[in-house]
Amino acid sequence: MNKKLLAGLISALLAHAAHAFDPFQIKDIRVEGIQRTEAGTVFSYLPVKVGDTMNDEKAAAAIKALFATGFFKDVRLEIDGQILVVVLEERPxxxxxxxxxxxxxxxxxxxxxxxxxxxxxxxxxxxxxxxxxxxxxxxxxxxxxxxxxxxxxxxxxxxxxxxxxxxxxxEGDIAKIKQINIIGAGAMSEADLLDLMVLRTSGWLTWYTKNDQYSKQKLSGDLETLRSHYLDRGYLEFNIDSTQVSISPDKQDIYITINLTEGERYTVSSVKLAGQMLLPEEELTKLVQVVPGEVFSREKMADTTKAISERLGNEGYAFANVNAAPELNKEKRQVAFTVFIDPGRRVYVRRINVSGNTRSRDEVIRREMRQVEGAWYDGEKINKSRTRVDRLGYFDEVTVETPAVAGATDQVDMEVKVKEKPTGNIMLGAGFSSAEKFTLSGSVQQQNLFGSGKHIGVQVSTSKSNQVYSLSHTDPYFTVDGVSQGFDIYTRKTDTSTLAVGSFGSDSAGGGVRWGLPIAEDDYLNVGLSIDRTTLKTDANSPLRYRNYVTTFGARSNTLLTTLGWQKDARDSLLVTTKGSLRRAVLEVSLPGSTATYVRATYQHQHFFPLDRRLTLAVNGEVGVASSYGNKDLPFFKNFYAGGIGSVRGFDSGSLGPRDTALNEAIGGDKRLIGNAELLFPVPGMGRDNSMRLSVFMDAGNVWGYDSKFSLGSLRYSGGVALAWNSPMGPLKFSYANPFNKKAEDKVQRLQFQMGSVF
Missing domain, CATH: 3.10.20.310 (membrane protein fhac)
Known part of the structure; x- marks a missing residue:
């Protein structure tokens, strides 16, 4: 058999006038040398097949195609008569x-x-x-x-x-930041600027934050923080000239140097509006936060342009363009701004499209929409729609986009994209507090039952003083108008012998129905009707008032209770609140025919004031009053108590107010007043991480009995420091407080804590 070898470098041979071989018609193709690769795979990549005429160009193309697959280390073509032999050496x-x-x-x-x-x-x-x-x-x-x-x-x-x-x-050891130098700072101290940065040298908490480890992304964020800090204080010509990051020869220490130029500080000489305003100029002028005569702040100017854009967006101008043009007077160190307004074309929302909801029904999302199909684009309603969908808690991510409709200049679609998350929750928990001691809890909840948006939950909680078992169900849209309906069934056992209050026990069981009525976007009225049966237990160690109540009205109490509540929650976050307010009021009335007839009312008002980027002032006020009617006494198990975390820290939990003179134990009262002021700030060394916050606080409060009136002179006061940490294992609170005006009968507990975890 006469074989002719075609070298892999066939292209070099093509340079000669003579062919490397005579063209021939392929009668068959044979593949040799393969172990893992299928022959069919080789045939699929070959640019020739049986019946084709083989020539130099096709041979070169075949070798190139097989090499391009990356499967083979060597490719050769041989001729055996009119049979093309493909000899391959596979890569491992x-x-x-x-x-x-x-x-x-x-x-x-x-x-x-x-x-x-x-x-x-x-x-x-x-x-x-x-x-x-x-x-x-x-x-x-x-x-x-x-x-x-x-x-x-x-x-x-x-x-x-x-x-x-x-x-x-x-791996070697992790390199740590040894030194950060800021060169060129004069108006600002280097220490203050370093405190603004996330990156920092090693400290007592950097083992947790990892902020002493260099990161290019973190450095970029820190440089922008420095820029914003200067521009918000009038340094319009501020510039970061360069940054150098070096590492020690042993690759253990990082050195960062930032070179900056502060420039001069500018005040605002004037601000005027120009362009097509559409709305009354007086209305838009009220949105301008930059005031002539004040030091320039980029943050205020950005808030101004954003507010004007959003205001125009609320009128349907989705693509309004608002820009502020500065005019610098370097001699006087003043800057004048002209805010140019281009509203663009007014548009309306053609369709609202929902995607990503693999389990939740469309209606669960669409009923939260405040923007309506076919109506003018309203930026405020669109943002509110996204917020309401996000608050459902059914989704990991909620995004809203408003792309323009192809071929139309005055239409957009509203694309609502969600990413589902598991809404069923089986939880076991354990906790410990200075008041309740060791606590076990467990719950099974489904927040989005069968994708309908309905909630159902079973909860178990037990401690030395309280055991609770409950079942609840809520339909947040019992009616299309957003009226909610739910029910609760519970059983509760209480034993206060381990607490700093009068000793008694109770076994309660009951249930009820409730409705929630939206009266405004963030305001809700709650109405409930429930029935409760409580059996009281007293002994020789119980206060005399408790024993007298049981003797007079019996140990068993049947109560038909109606509740009316109102709540307005405008906080920016439930976990780490920095601004906003919470107001709520609750009125409980036991209806005639109940064993215990009483009225109980409470009101709470919290407000959070952001003093700057790091400091938040939180103030809280609570008042509660209760009274009986129908010639009956107020049930002592409905008394108010004060003292401990959540009211007046530094005093033992529930220990303030009237006392049993024989036992020297708190028995609670029918009037309660609490006031708290707390300055919250991040833990030093944590940078802008707010999951752990320190605070200094002052608390005031007390409880008054049935035969006394509110008296500010009898308030108890305390002050101290506290730590709150939303840790990966659960919330944790510590406080150390010193009572200012404790009386001889008061029980003091300076160090108090509360912690829990989920596992």
């Missing part, structure tokens, strides 16, 4: 991908990142890809501050043309 496959020496990362996480650069088990081995993977590993470690990391790659040949790839990692 990666049988295993292993890591040794890992501490900072999990192997599965690194395998996922290396897969993105083309290296994974079962893929074809490529030395260039392995080198890229090695660089990716180093990049991952450098991003975590391991600047001394060393990566050694070992390739081990295995049977059946396979290899094992092993990355041996010597």
């Amino acid at each position: 496959a990666i049988a295993s991908l292993e890591f040794t020496g890992l501490k900072a990362f999990k192997p599965e996480d690194l395998k996922k990142s290396l897969r993105d650069v083309g290296l994974a088990e079962s893929r074809i081995f490529d030395r260039a890809v392995v080198e890229r993977a090695e660089q990716e590993l180093k990049r991952q470690y450098l991003a975590q501050g391991h600047y001394a990391v060393q990566v050694t790659t070992t390739i081990t040949p295995l049977e059946r043309n396979r290899v094992g790839v092993n990355f041996s990692v010597n």
Whole structure:
């Protein structure tokens, strides 16, 4: 048999005048040398087939196509008569991908990142890809501050043309920021500027925050923080000239140098509006927050342009363009602003499209919409719609976009995109507090039952003083107008013998129905009707008033109770509140025919004042009154108490107010007044992380009995420091308070704490 070998460098042969071989018609194609690759795969990549005429150009194209697959290390074409023989040498496959020496990362996480650069088990081995993977590993470690990391790659040949790839990692120690220098600061102290930054040198909390580890992203954010700090204080010509980041020879210490130019401080000489305003100029002028004569603030100017844009957006001008043009007078160090307004074309919302809700019904989302299809675009209503959907708690993410309709200049669609999250919750919890001691709790809840938006929950909570078992259900849209309806069933056992209040026990069981009526966007009225049966237990250690009540009215109490409540919640966050207010009032009335006939009313008003970016002043006031009617006494288990976390810190929980003279135990009263003022700020060393906050506070409050009136002179006062931490394991609160005017009968508890966790 006469075989002619076609060299892989067939293109070089084409340079000669003579052909490397005579063209021939392919009668058959044979593939040799493959072990893992299917012959059909080779045929699919070949640009020739049986019946074609083989020539130099097609041979070169065939070799190029097979090399391009990346499957083969060598490709040869041979001729056996009129049979084309394709001889292949496969690249080895990666049988295993292993890591040794890992501490900072999990192997599965690194395998996922290396897969993105083309290296994974079962893929074809490529030395260039392995080198890229090695660089990716180093990049991952450098991003975590391991600047001394060393990566050694070992390739081990295995049977059946396979290899094992092993990355041996010597992580080294994490480099820490040793020093940060700010050069050029004069008007601002370097210490104050460093305190604004997230990045910082090692401190007593940086083991938790990791802010002493260099990050390019964090540095960029810090530079923008410095820029905003200066521009908000009138330094219009402020500039960051350069930044240098260097590392010590042993790759353990990071040094950061920031060079800046402050420039001069400017005041605002004038602000005027120009352009097509559409709305009355007086109305738009009220939105201008930059006042002539004051020091310029970029934040106030940004708020001004944003407020005007949003106001025009509320009138349908979705694409309003508002820009402030400065005119600097460097001699007088003044700046004049002209705010140019271009409202654009007025548009309306054609359709509202909802996507991403794989479980929740469309109506659950659409009923929260405040923007209406076919109506003029209203930015405020669109933002409110997004907020209301987000508040449902059914979604990890809620985004709203308003793209223009193709081919139309006055229409947009409202695209509401949600990302579902699990709404069923099975929770076990444990906690400890200075008042309740050890607590166990558990609950099973489904917030979005069958995607309908209805809630159902079962809860169990037990401590030394309280045991509660309850079942609840809520339909937030019992009517299309947003009236909610729900019911509760519960059983409760109480034993106060371990608390600083009068000793008694009670077994309660009951249930009720409730309705919620929206009266404004953030205002709700709540109405409820319930029935409760309570059996009281007293003994020789119980206060005389408690024993007299049981003797007179019996140990068993049946109560038909109606409640009326109002709440307006305008806080910016439930966990870390920095601004806004909360107001709520509740009125309880036991209806005639009940064993215990009484009226109980409470009112609370909280307000949060942001003093600056770091400081928040929180004030809280609470008042409560209760009274009986129908010639009956107020049930003592409906008394008010004060003292401890949540009222007047520094005094034992529930210990303030009237006392049993024989037992010297608090028995509660029918009037309660509480006042709190607290200055909240981040923990030093935590930067802008508000999950942990310190505070200094002053509390005031007391409880008055049935035969006494409110008296500010008898208020108890305390002051101290507190720590609140929304930790990954649950909320934690500590307070240390010193009572200012304690009396001989008062019980003091200076250190108080409350913590819990979910597992």
